[in-house]
Amino acid sequence: MTTHDDQDTATFTLKHLGPGVGSKVEQIKANSNYLRGRIAEELAEDSSRFSEDQVQLIKFHGMYQQEDRDARQARKAAGAEKAYQFMIRSRIPGGALTAEQYLVEDELADRYGNGSLRFTTRQSIQLHGVLKGNIRTVLYNINKSLLSTLSACGDVNRNVMACPAPIANRSQAQIQEIAHKVAMHLAPRSRAYHEIWIDGEKASTVGETEEDVEPMYGPTYLTRKFKVGIAYPDDNCIDVFTQDVGLVAKVENDELVGFTVLVGGGMGTTHGKAETYPRLGTPLGDITPDQVLKTVESVLTTLRDYGDRTNRKHARLKYVVEERGIEWIRAEVESRLGTELSDPSPVHFDHVDDHLGWHQQADGRWFLGLHVVNGRVRDNLKAGLRHVVEHFRCNVRLTAWQNILLIDIPSEQRKAIEATLGEYGIAIDPSASGTYRWAMACPALPTCGLAVAEAERILPDVVKEIEAVMQEVGVGGEPISIRMTGCPNGCARPYLGDIGLVGRSKGIYNLHLGGDWGNTRQNEKFLQNVRIENIASTLRPLLALWKEERKEGETFGDFYHRLGAEELQARVAARQAQVEELHA
Template sequence: MNLDMALAASSSSLFAGSLAGLSLNPDPVTRVPIDRTIGAPLRISCVGGGSQVRSTATATPATPTKRSQVEIFKEHSNFLRYPLNEDLLNENANVSEASTQIIKFHGSYQQYDREVKQSRNYSFMLRTKQPAGKVTNQLYLAMDELADEFGIGSLRLTTRQTFQLHGVLKKNLKTVMSTVIRNMGSTLGACGDLNRNVMAPPVPYHDKPEYVHAVETAEKIAALLAPQAGAYYDMWVDGEKIMSAEPPDVTEARNTNINGTNFENCPEPIYGVQFLPRKFKVAVTVPGDNSIDLFTNDVGIVVIMDDEGELEGFNLYVGGGMGRTHRIQNTFPRLSEPLGFVPKEDILYAVKAIVATQRDYGRRDERRYSRLKYLIDDWGIEKFKLVTEQYYGRTFHPVRDLPPWEFKSYLGWGEQGDGRLFYGLHVENGRIKGELKKTLREIIETYNLSVRISANQNLILCDIRQAWKSKINKSLAAIGVQLPRSIDPLNVTALACPALPLCPLAITEAERGAPAILERIRASMKKVGLGSKQPLVVRFTGCPNGCTRPYMAELGLVGDGPNSYQLWVGGTTNQTRLAQTFMEKVKVQELEKVFEPLFHYWKTERSHEDESFGDFAMRVGLETLKNYVQTFEGLPKKKKGGPKIINVNKDLYEALGKMAEAEGTSVTNLATKVLSSYVDSAPTAQ
């Protein structure tokens, strides 16, 4: 197929043959004719085939749209091979600028230790791709060994339910990558301009079908949107295809071309040569369970069961995303909004249609504005729905009503529903190291456990027999692991990204600074009279990209310069409302000057004791909060002296004690009542 033919085919409005093999609903649906005049899509055509395919790109309309440098790198990469395949062979410790972008698609970022000033000691961070956070026993043990042999001796659990392995040298990349692959893992698509890890609740319920469907759907979407051109296996395991076969319905959905969702005769039928404008994030959950921050994703999916407990379909939400740039107002965090409901047999086609819409209409000239959220914000949800329906070939039904959302940590012991147990382990900032790393390996290896990673950077040990419970408890207690009830609620919900010293985007500390700042937050809360168990959702990032989703926190600390943070307030405990910018460039050493008045105001002016800080902040308004902080003169000083002790004889005290017991009060309260009555009735002294 030549370029003109490919373009003509992509804009065809004919449905003949395009729905072949697609399972359709028995109920009448509206077919929407394709209309390419709605926008000015960058429609990239794919020409040729085979492992050495030559690719060309063009734009519609005839005047080419300006594209960023990364788009040019992708176009000339021969489907994610070049020049990375050449750069890996030289003796340099780093790779070229083009390869730095291309290796992201393979699941790696080039980094260097920013605290080493003499020279750049380059290394690579590897991120795995674990749909629903599922990790086999074999893969966990392999990652544990790789961290010691080729990394910095620790494993990092991410906020998207994956591993990160830091400190891998370029000369060891192939060894590490191939080890991951041969142990049934993958890093393909963990980074780069394509679908990232697909999230789902990490709890291993076997007796709750909605959770089982959520995990299965996450796995299928991950398979559907995985790169297909083979560069990953060519480069890291010499072309050997190790992964198991995918479900037939995934293959069918990928290959079915509806109104230009596919590039015909192309190694990448969905992505083409250009892939997506930016990263693309998907999450799947069940009604009421917001353990995965559903509304922060490009696509959020909710499993809908019918009255008989059978899978009926899915609600779809689109347009979420956290990334932004400080003091550039047209960059912003955004929550996803309802797109519609689709029947169960259509979910893969609907997701593919959303991806195609972003692929063809998302901005490729300026990466800052290339996320799906900006397309939807520009178009509005109705126009976006119309265009997506053209690729989907159907109209969306209205979303189904849902119960209120709740954050679930899944810490502690629970039943899987298959006779076995799981244990949710709190991991501070997601960093597994030292004695914890050693003990976890012993437990996981001894009992042949699988694990799951949560979106709150915690680890869930799965498939535990009842007889092993006490031994596991003893092993964890021996290294000081706290029971969930003993963990400060601030730590249970806190998130922090790695930030300094390795992340090239970090402006200030996050992971390393979070523990001390959390202690200072708790001290400030106690100082104003809030209890030691008062919950508050706090999240830290070293830069405004928002990897830990700080814009959903009740109190978000976002890197805003050396040793300073931008503060965001007003999120909710169940992650359903955006926070708002409160103060900028607050120095880390001056945080108490903000924390104490904020918490004092919250303590004294709450509408009720259970009013959360986020709800309180939004109720009184940010300007009122800011004015209170700026005019705060310190906590009220305690009055010197106090009530004097009044001595009474033993008989009188015992008599008061009996009277107090009869009235169900204390001796002090009774004595105060009696004396007050006497004083009130006594004649005024002259």
């Protein structure tokens, strides 16, 4: 690895890449002086945006430069600059916040954002609509609350996910604790974050030399993002197979005894590029709780050293695992660990708990899970949650389904909390969400620069149409998961749902079907280029066949998987021919 002085030439040596500059982003990272770049200088400039190189670097600091694409044409016609704004994402391991931290995020959304919070599919919070001149104030206050945005984005370990429910026993608490330890262990060590955003305050480093500032990542960090998730036995509420590293807890007599490690999951793909694809994780081995940090670090550094630094679309760990094979990965990880892994235990999930409604905790107190449509918190929902958290001082957990758990509630406060939420029109009964209970979408338009179609704004209408069809064919009220994204990158993990809708262009989606209820089976593309107004009618004959021919307890995804696309397409065509014959 080169020194900082060598980086000025933008030519550096990376293991297994050889001399060269890699992709453009690799050059930017190499020349950044450990993520400093010219961020501080450009922050001081009187402008509404950062330059292209700094846009890549600020991701590591927890933000994306975006624009209001709804305003693009009008501003262009008026000769005005694009409506630049920033999304700021907090790093919240396991989705765990204190009441005080939640209230800080809530206040910042009102004072400096667009007035809404967004709970993400990785259990974090995004603030949207922040202007450049307010970024430092927002980050300073987030850090003052003992949260951070460092490594919430960028080519580093992202927010560590974990089952959020504080319900059963000590082992579940341990999972949350381990999630936090992993997040801290894999966090970048660069002092740039504190120097730029926290008034020049120096972060602790491993050593005093520049070379020691990133002992794990090195000056060019990872080839792409890296995601870790920890699942509780028989509750795959975090979609553990979609993680770069998934840890499935092994519990005996309420004691956490170890984990089965999965590697190589990832949802992102690119339309029209067969060399890119979503992939579910492969079992690697079993480890003890005290091996977690070193094992995850060993997988991360394997990506660092062997990931593709020339093609960012091919740079995730899943491609290393798929192309080199699980035995090679295991040997590489074991060599870094200095010990052999035990063979992986079988991993089986047939259950996903969204943790909605009232549940008693192991300590006798209660938590209340509330459904949040697409994770967007605004208007009465935002005001009601703020009122409850502020008045009752309940702590918070965020779920991978973009919902919120209000935790640590004494029994005597339950009725008062229900009454308060009722005043704001916030439903407590999970069934009130209907089919939307198992639906989620990414933000997509108007702010995401990758979006080619709507998702968050349109999914409520799509779900209503699907729900109406389900009622008509006799499967109303049946649980069915629906996931929608505005592009193929898969932030809402659409390749796992009973129904996955992946944007191709304005108003047009690919229809994926056949995921299982435990989120352990990838669905498949059933139809391409379905117009938004035709989604419900396209599903109608399939839902009708499900009603007529399913086995007892068979979900829609399992029904589709059992019969397969070719058989179902033939049956749909035959049914359509019968209808046309009747009307001839």
